[in-house]
Amino acid sequence: MKIAFVNWRDPWHPQAGGAETFAWELARRLARAGHQVWFVTARAPGQRGKEVVEGVRFARMGATFTVYPLVLAWLLVRRGRFDAVLDCQNGIPFFTPWVVRRRTKVVCVVHHVHDRQFGVHLPGWLAAVGRFLEGPVSRWSYRRRPSVAVSPSTELAMRERLGWKGPIHIVPNGVSVADPGDVARSAEPRLVCLGRLVAHKRVHLLLDAVAELRRHRPDLQVDVIGRGPEEERLRARLPEGVTLHGYLPERDKSRLVARAWLHVSASQGEGWGLSVLEAAALGVPTVAFDVDGLRDAVRPGETGWLLPEGADGTGLAKGIAGALDEVDETYSVKCREWADRFSWDRSAERLLAVLEGRAPGERSSDLGEWAGEER
Template sequence: MKIAVVNWRDPWHPLAGGAETFAWEMARRFVGAGHQVCFVTARAPGQGRGESVDGVRIVRMGGVFTVYPLVLCWLLLRRGRFDVVLDCQNGIPFFTPWVVRRRTRVLCVVHHVHDRQFGLHLPRWLAAFGRFLEGPAARWTYRRHASVAVSPSTVRAMRERLGWDGPVHIVPNGVSIARPGDVVKSPAPRLVCLGRLVAHKRVHLLLDAVAELRERWPDLAVDIIGRGPEEERLRARLPEGVTLHGYLPEEEKARVVERAWVHVSASQGEGWGLSVLESAALGVPTVAFDVDGLRDAVRHGETGWLLPEGTELAKGVAAALTELDQTYAVKCRAWADRFSWDRSAQRLTALMLGQDVEPGWEAW
């Protein structure tokens, strides 16, 4: 097949996150299976307009907002070239059904519903417009097309909050992380927070909890790994014992995560929470709030702990550190081993070919 993967950013964009990892891991495997893939995305400052990586042709154009009309124009001029378009929704989709041939198969890939997050990042009027595009406009545009979600939470949110009534298939994230193997666990309690530094991740809640936790564990340390628009603000108020690393190469990131006792996510909601799976693969359980996506990625009492929204994070983390034993590491690794980018790509390929796939989430 000739496939266009249309995604807001590529993995080398300075604001790339889990959605970019998903799109790229799928694209690489499509090429490995013999398909032709074009990854169409925005262009960050300093990035080239195009290149080829791992056999995937990358085409970059536009910025945060201009990427949408530019990509539509680009596809319109090439509407006869592609058999399949993966239209990745990162807040709003690209509305590609409007510009491709009717016989071109379009799959809308949704990581999570953004309606409640628009207000954190945009002025009120623009947030309202974003909710309209994500809801009624997208629902009508993709009504004849199948959709892909990465978790049961996302399917439920699409149905209940967006009114999505078309077929939605679950294709989970896989996991791919370096495993150094010679890392010694920190002798003192150590927390790690992994992910983009953006408002809805609420990393500030972890910083607020540190002082109380260090009253009980004076040697407690916290590592924060990631970059994003909140980095400068967070760095200006780091409590004692906290290190904000910014971006780390994969092997170094894995070493820092594996040293930790517990991974903490204070996010308002996720599609899945790729950082949870990456931490689990290294035997590190997660403390998170019981919100969309994270309630799927964390198995409460087995691979981590889910806190009701409104719970004081310090109390939740303290309870986890008290309860923690070696069984969590074993169950974390077993849980992460159930997920594979290869298997997810095979499932997505079947959907692109119009084949039936097993509906059960439990199989994962």
Template sequence: MRVAVVNWRDPWHPAAGGAETYAWEMARRLAALGSQVCFVTARAPGQRRREDVEGVRFVRMGGPLTVYPLVLAWLLLRRGRFDAVLDCQNGIPFFTPWVLPRRTRVLCVIHHVHDRQFGVHLPRWGAAIGRFLEGPVSRWTYRRYASVAVSPSTAAAMRERLGWTGPIHLVPNGVHEPVVAAGRSPAARLVCVGRLVAHKRVDLLLDAVAQLRQGRPELHVDIIGRGPEEARLRARLPEGVTLHGHLPEEAKQRLVAGAWLHVTASQGEGWGLSVLEAAALGVPTVAFDVDGLCDAVRHGETGWLLPEGSDFGKGVAAALDEMDGGQYDAYGERCRAWAARFRWDRSVARMFALLQGRAAAPGHEEPWP
């Protein structure tokens, strides 16, 4: 097949996150299956306009906002070239059906519904425009097309909050086999992995550190990630916290593997890829019971889900006490078994079937119970 993967960033963009990992894993594995894949995306300073990586052709143009009209114009000039398009929505989709022939199969990939997050990142007028584009305009544009959600809560939010009417298929994130051995640190350690943006609410974790260290003076917190909030967060780091920024994969895994808990105070996710990566290393997660994270974390089995608005520090302290009470091995085994159910090859096989207009192949049903 000739496939265009349209995503606002690529995995090497300075602001890349889990959505970019998802798009890249789909692209490179579709190419490995024999498809001709073109990854169309924005261009960060210093990036090449065109290059080939692992059989995928990258075409880069525009910035955070200009990428949208530029990609539409690029596709319009090549409207008969592709059999299928993965139109990845990161708050706002690319509206590729506007410029493509009806025979081109379009799958709108949605990680999570952004309606509430627009108000966190944008002024009131900008948030209103974002919600209008994500809601009524997207609903009308993709009404005749199938869509892909990465988790059950995302699919439910599409129906309930966006009024989505077309078919929605679940194609989850996968996880790679860890390259380091699991094994927690003797002293209590927490790790938080993710982009440093406002809706991740890293401040809630920092606010809880003093409270947590009263009962465990040796406790240390490692924060891994980069983003627009990094400088502000560095300026207010309490004692016992290290903000590492971006780390190579092996170094990141080594820190995660040594942690007692992976923690996130995020307002909502599509899934929470860092949760799955921590689980693969046997590390459970403490998170709020919000979209995406309520799917990635199995409460009482692979971690703990706290009621939204509850005291984050108390929730983490209770989880630390449970881990210190002899539950580490049991949680680790359940975490690794849960993560093993999610593999990129399995997800790509399902996506490939959808791109061909088929239902998922036998054995590739959704892994959720």
């Protein structure tokens, strides 16, 4: 097939995150399987407009907002070329059904529903526009098209909050981490927070919790790994014991995570929680809030702890303190077993099944059992 992955950014964009990892890992596998794959996306300063990476053809154009009309125009000119379009929704989708042929297979890929996050990142009027596009306009545009959600939480949010009526298939993230080498868990209690530094990740709640935690564990150390628009503000208020590393190469990141006792996510909500599985693959359990996506990625009592949403820094500190008292090697074993159930190869199989009109479970029954179990 000739397939276009339409995504807001590519994995080398300065603001890339889990959605870009998802699109790239699946695109490169479909190209490796013999399909002709294009990755159509925004162009950050310094990036080439066109190039080929691992058999995937990149077409980059536009910035944060201009990428949408430019991509639609690009597809309109080539509307007869593609057999399938993967329309990745990052707040709002690209509305590609408007410009491709009716017989072109369009699959809307939804990582998480953004309705509550628009107000965190945008002024009120623009947040209302975002919710209108994500809800009624998207629901109408994709009403006859199959969709993909990355977790049961996302599927439920699409049904209940967006009123989505069409078929939704679950294709979760895989997980891959660099080999950390011979790294042992730190002797002193150590936390790690992994992910983009954006407002809805609420890293400030972890910083608020550190002083209380260090009252009882003065040797506690915290590593924050990631970059994003909140970095400068967070760096200006780092408490003692916290190191903000910014971007790290994959092996360096794995080495730091592997040393931690716990991974902490204070996010307001995720599609899945890729960082949770990356930590789990290295044997590190997660403390997170009981919110969309993270409640799918964390198995309470086995691979981590879920705290009631709405807690502040003090509540987060209490949850982390309790987890530090409980964590042992059993959690590490369970974490690795859980992470082993997910792979990008199996996710690519499931996505290809959707493109071919088959039920994804036909080729990945183990993942189907996981989705059913979670419900």
